[in-house]
Amino acid sequence: MLKHLYFWAALLWTGTIAFFCLVQLNNVPLGTVSNLDKLVHAFFHFVLTFFCFLFLKSRANDPNSLKPLIASFLFSVFFGIGIEIAQELFTTTRHAEVFDVLANLSGATLMVAVVILFGLNTKLR
Template sequence: MPKQIYFLAVLLWAGVIAFSCLVQLNNVPLGDVSNLDKLVHVFFHFVLTMLCFLFFQKQANAVNSLKPIIVSFLVSVFFGIGIEIAQELLTATRHADVFDVLANLSGAILGVAFIILLDLKTKFR
């Protein structure tokens, strides 16, 4: 796939995250799952890390380099921190939450672990 497709996917997913985190969603029925919003944060940043990795790997043309993994992780984590700051400073209905940042970090870590496991699996085939 061309790298522009991956870049577009990253931008669209980042837009979904930003919209979901900055708009008031009190009327959305979420069920009775405890801490569901934290699981959503984990999922958001797992996917963001994966999409960023696909883009940066294609960008660097590096199959076995750690750089795309590290950059993808950092983009996801700092984007999540930026969203939390924006919630606190730019919205009246949302507030920054350190546990959201930890959930974002967890999602990014899971994304990196998944990338590494896939890489190991393909090396041992």
């Protein structure tokens, strides 16, 4: 039952990222935080990596395997790169940025560190 919940959470979060990264957001007030969009990118991929990890971990045969964590990290990073390419190719209001990819990578890496530091790889099942 939980693996279905994790699957839908990961899928909905992936769709949320795609939506917010591909639509025009010029009229959204962002406040005065510098580089807020980079923090948002990092947050998006922090959560995406976690949801994917939960789903893949729930399906893993070996509870101590690092494969779900590695696969979640790679999915998040490559999805982020794909979104940046889509912004450049398919939108007129958004453009690909290397710093967005680095923010995505930072968020995914931070989640991997959290999983390892808190031992979530062995605690969650």
